[in-house]
Amino acid sequence: MAPAPPRARQWLPYTAAVTAGLLVIVGAFVLVRQRDAGSDRPRADCAVRLDVNSSTEKAALLVELAKRYNDSDRSLDGGGCAQVHVSALNSGRATEVLAAGWSGTGLPQPQVWLPTSSLWTGQLRLLDEAAGRTPQTPDRYPSIANSPLVIAMPQPKGELVRQRGPLGWGEILGLSGRQGWAGFGRPEWGRFTFGKDNPNLSTSGLAATIATYYAAAKRSSDLTTSDLADPEVTRFVRQIEANVSHYSDDSVELLRDLAEADLAGAGAGDMSAIVMQEELVHLYNEGGLSPRQEGQERGPRPKVPLVAVHPEEGTFNLDHPFVVLPSADERQRVAADDFLAFLTEDDQQASFARLGFRDHERQASVELLASVGAEPAGGLTYFAPPNPAVVETMLDGWSTLRKKANILIALDTSGSMQAPVGDRTRFQVASAAAAKGLALLNSEDRVGLWSFSSETSKRPDGPYREEVRLGDFDQKRINSRIAGLHVAGDTALYATVRAAHKQVLERYDPQRINAVVVLTDGKNEYARDNDLARLLADVTLDPRRPVKVFCIAFDGDSDFATLDRIAKASSGKAFDATDPAMIDEAFVKLVSSF
Template sequence: MKRLVVLLLVAGLVGCSSGDGGEVADPTTETTAGAGGDPGDCTVVDAAISPEKIDLVTDLAETFNASPEARDGGMCWFIAPHRKSSGAAARALYLGWDEAAEGPLPVLWSPAASTWGQVVNRRLTEGGETPFVPDDFERFMLTPLVIAMPEPMATALGYPANPVGWDQILELARAQAGWADFGHPEFGPFRLGKTNPNFSTSGLAALIAQTYAATGKTTDLTAEDLADAGVIQYATDVESAVVHYGDTTLTFLNNLYRADQRGNALNYVSAVAVEEKSVLDYNAGNPDGILEPGEEPRPPRVPLVAIYPEEGTLFSDNPLFVLTADWVDEDEAEGARRFVEFVGRPENQERVLEFGFRPANPDVAVGAPIVAANGVDPSQPTTLLDVPGPEVMLELLDRWETQRKRARVMLVIDVSGSMGDPADAANPSGPTRLDLAKQAAVEAIELFAEDDEIALRMFSNDIDGDGLVGDADPEGDVQFEELVGYGRVGDNAELVRSRIRDLRPLYGTPLYGVTQSSYDAALESFDPTRINAVVLLTDGVNDDGDTSDDRQQLDELLANLESGAEGQLSRPVRVFTIAYSADAAADSLSRIAASSSAASYESTDPASILQVLTAVISNF
């Protein structure tokens, strides 16, 4: 329960029912100004917009700001969108929006799903405050939660002729021989991708949908339902097939795409709960939905098929809330209402299709790219699930903590000399990087479940203190020390915390060698019933005293991780990396994570390390 409370506090996610278009409910998401231009003397209408639609809304805001609709007599309005993930915005709204940290107070708020509004109002009411998210709002666009499956696997299940849903996912998860039990041994074990419901709206929508499927209901999910032994077993068995969790569906899609490009699409993950929009992006060769300059989308070799669960699903409805908070004056609200009316116009609603969403305006037809040729079905879904009430939602999340797949994680922390540098260069007498990392790591242990297993390593050169590093040490340079061996968090959390507190900065950063040895150690004690992972935190680049073989070391490491992560008989150990500070080798770390089909995280500002660690641990 502690874990849940902390996660809720950090991520601000309590009960949102819909998917998120790959939105990262990342507490580190920066608030960045959207539409540029000079507002002049116009009334500025600040808008907090969830990341998956910030580009579209920014574009529409620019058009609006230059249009006659933004003017009325001597009045004019200027819409200023700011990127803000749904969970972070919700939390800021109900805890008290700090403009210095969160950006301007929003007049208009568009999270991924309208349930966020209920969450904020409920929290405000609990705190004795007046709710300010209106019940009456316009939807911007829609996308349903689907189960994305590589086409050959969907075909093997007989989809679409045979309906497929969570019951089939359960059968696959329970199958002792995996896909072999379904006549396809070549697909290997069944592997499910689901995000953490405390962080990701897609993850929460999937949890709700799978729970409804377990009950056979489509509405009125109750706490009694959740306590039913059959429902609990259903959930536990589905979770047992999970590859890992995480804060965003993009991790799965990016890893799947990389595997696909290597011809291994069928061995990474068999099914992923994502939004329909993400299937379109993936099949277009743009798995993260963002085209960087120079990036050219290349369709995958094996496309995904969007399966609309037979038992029903939920929509992400992207509401446009004109807040009734006391900081919103009537002039600002009028500007927001004008913009809402503007984006609902057919010509603007047609644009949401370009981004893979379904228009909310029913006068605009659902057309390309939402067509069968792209792996989706515009005539689906046909069953909509009811959003459970807040109490049931909390109970659902609470129970998920006991039902989710357990993890076996080795924490590997860099104690090189540079970790002793000030975290803030402008404050030389302030805390060091290591000080902040230790403090965050000690707190983050709380985020593991008691039945998770963790181990702790520190790494640097010359751990043995003989003053010799690399090949100069005739007895071999000692590059790491195992401070705590694997053990239940419930049993050794205090010991791990104590060892972390004792860490001191030492010498160099033998990054590649230690990553390899840590991976090997995790592989040696691989537990197939758990998520097996290494979490690597470093602020530097590989520095083992010999730069001549750095490239070779990295290539060998990447090849080992890749071969371990793929194949039917693989024993996947995921290496999640944290590039800590701007000095870290972010690119190498990203490649290391990708090679093990994990995810890399960046904490370029050391002050954000707790938030980053929280996001990393959301994978377990």
């Protein structure tokens, strides 16, 4: 079977970009453990086994509902009954393995697929057609639940925007420029920036990008590749992307960090809004994403809830389709029809509603609207899903329109980086991961490189050194400098983070995401600068000139807890690669932020 041409696969989460043996286990590519929903008391007459693969955000609920189905007294047309078994795989990964014949997952091949959005069924169809196969998903499919895309804002800001009446995507997400919140009478709130998932990794991020293009083209259906090439459309999308605070690989993790900051009284940092599924607004407001004690289902509700703002042009709906695959035989198709009927019954739909989903007919519960805020008087307007080929072209173009970055990378070269990891050293593993991560940056980004440890015979003047000056991205030169670095000394973590943060502030670019990236395998061992409290104060985010610190804790000797505190003080993020095998994943997740 011939492989799909490269262009047919470029849109998938970094699949084409990360080819040299890198398994992408991130965002829309995370493979999770199988969830088995077999019954505690299987019926002897249930000869039909139905394997269902669900997207991960609703998999736990599907396990519960499948068990409820299996324990019921339902019978199939023609006699007998079925046992449903649920496994979980993120929608992007499922798309990939379905296109490859469902190999390498360790999960049973499904007869029913429940992705987050029909966007994925369209992309699978594109992959099948490009490979000369009969499409596995040629049709449109019924929904088992729905969740529209919304612009979520902290309540004071969201209510102020709502008071202005109907506003469009450009009027909301394009607010900032230099005027920012001053245009709403609140200059003390500063610039307007928002959080958004990387569309190469996230269904929410992909849907947000599509919605922006629809708003730019001033239509709600039939988006074409010609629309994408229109200079006015390009200008509109570029204006929106310019206001991104930073990209995320996972909006759930972004909200968990926000909930933790809220409960600590730290607020939302420099972000005025986050574009995401309405369902997640409900979960956040109900404490479902707050820190919780062991045994608790939910944590405390946030002090400042989020409000869902609906742009007037319309929004994109994540429709959670019920897809019966060609792998289903005749009896499994009968079982699938019965399971679909079961999922759309009132009791099961009430279970979806408790998680913040709208029902299979897009109707919101009273409780959901009370939690996230009322929808417009005339109801929501939805954009029609674009042709899969248009989505592919859109993502090809997004890489040039997205907000660019101004990044200073600080690489630990202390003596502990000589410790073995298999047949390589920590430094060799880290260097290889850094090279792969750098390959995913945009050629228009600005990137610099520092090395750090403590003073050594080869670096007697200070604990860190500028290897490549922060400027136009020269990947070949950075890789060459990394390959030639000398590993020795102790870990001068605090001094380096402080100095690197100051360096980026001095070269701050308001048109870019400004960040420090720190890769270390240890903890601070530098007696001349051992004041963590002062460091946290020094890197605390200034919303007017945000410089964020992103840390990768490499190997088990890393002080991840401290790195996490440093990152959060700056509204950045720490990535846990204390298992060295996870460092490739950490770099891909890191790069998705830029």
